[in-house]
Amino acid sequence: xxxxxxxxxxxxxxxxxxxxxxxxxxxxxxxxxxxxxxxxxxxxxxxxxxxxxxxxxxxxxxxxxxxxxxxxxxxxxxxxxxxxxxxxxxxxxxxxxxxxxxxxxxxxxxxxxxxxxxxxxxxxxxxxxxxxxxxxxxxxxxxxxxxxxxxxxxxxxxxxxxxxxxxxxxxxxxxxxxxxxxxxxxxxxxxxxxxxxxxxxxxxxxx
Amino acid sequence: xxxxxxxxxxxxxxxxxxxxxxxxxxxxxxxxxxxxxxxxxxxxxxxxxxxxxxxxxxxxxxxxxxxxxxxxxxxxxxxxxxxxxxxxxxxxxxxxxxxxxxxx
Numbered sequence: 300x301x302x303x304x305x306x307x308x309x310x311x312x313x314x315x316x317x318x319x320x321x322x323x324x325x326x327x328x329x330x331x332x333x334x335x336x337x338x339x340x341x342x343x344x345x346x347x348x349x350x351x352x353x354x355x356x357x358x359x360x361x362x363x364x365x366x367x368x369x370x371x372x373x374x375x376x377x378x379x380x381x382x383x384x385x386x387x388x389x390x391x392x393x394x395x396x397x398x399x400x401x402x403x404x405x406x407x408x409x410x411x412x413x414x415x416x417x418x419x420x421x422x423x424x425x426x427x428x429x430x431x432x433x434x435x436x437x438x439x440x441x442x443x444x445x446x447x448x449x450x451x452x453x454x455x456x457x458x459x460x461x462x463x464x465x466x467x468x469x470x471x472x473x474x475x476x477x478x479x480x481x482x483x484x485x486x487x488x489x490x491x492x493x494x495x496x497x498x499x500x501x502x503x504x505x506x
Numbered sequence: 507x508x509x510x511x512x513x514x515x516x517x518x519x520x521x522x523x524x525x526x527x528x529x530x531x532x533x534x535x536x537x538x539x540x541x542x543x544x545x546x547x548x549x550x551x552x553x554x555x556x557x558x559x560x561x562x563x564x565x566x567x568x569x570x571x572x573x574x575x576x577x578x579x580x581x582x583x584x585x586x587x588x589x590x591x592x593x594x595x596x597x598x599x600x601x602x603x604x605x606x607x608x609x610x
Contacts, residue, residue: 333589340593348600384530501557505544
């Protein structure tokens with residue numbers, strides 16, 4: 300390990316911690332993801348409760364798939380899945396010592412994240428245009444809360460990934476393994492965001 | 507090396523890359539299947555079961571391969587088992603309190 304000043308302040312950025320067998324960052328991100336499961340889990344539980352108690356779902360009649368835009372959401376699912384593989388390839392490029400490829404794949408991941416948000420923007424504005432807001436009924440309250448919180452997570456991922464692609468890349472020159480671990484941790488978070496959408500998509504749009 | 511063992515040589519690691527592409531294609535196919543099934547308008551309990559099974563398989567692929575959960579340290583499994591237990595509790599808690607009111 301190189302003598303980078305940060306190593307003195309934050310131990311086990313590369314070497315596994317003797318207790319966990321993992322670098323601290325990776326263990327930390329998994330604990331964070333565990334808390335995220337509870338955050339989305341509580342909202343998902345509320346959704347199940349509200350829906351099972353409702354005489355009709357959606358309250359205005361019809362089917363969720365007729366009210367929400369399934370083709371756009373399907374496209375967004377494909378976009379997010381693609382961004383997951385570009386993310387894992389960005390990390391793999393670091394492992395293989397190819398920072399040029401890392402830039403390509405990480406840039407693609409960020410671009411796809413924006414595509415996801417743009418599609419979401421069109422979905423939202425269409426709903427607003429038809430006077431459908433979170434306050435309209437429980438269906439829209441749940442839809443906007445869950446997809447909105449997920450969207451905020453996408454924005455969070457863009458911030459972290461953009462950092463890694465720009466000024467964060469400086470660490471590559473100082474400590475490659477440390478940088479690679481950071482990319483892996485950002486990847487774990489990003490795959491989790493994909494994973495949440497994998498459940499949101501069928502439960503909100505298709506069922 | 508800090509990470510889990512299975513990519514010590516570049517050759518072994520490149521073999522890993524193939525897996526990512528396979529999972530990627532599988533995820534896209536499963537997305538198509540879940541959307542396709544929704545157009546069949548199956549009975550609600552069956553539709554819910556099919557959609558959740560497909561989503562769980564997709565989630566397992568993402569977590570297992572992209573997040574390397576297949577070959578992870580024990581401490582992470584322990585954290586996730588604990589999380590899964592509390593997640594189920596959160597999911598079931600409302601049903602336990604108002605069980606009589608839930609329309610099955």
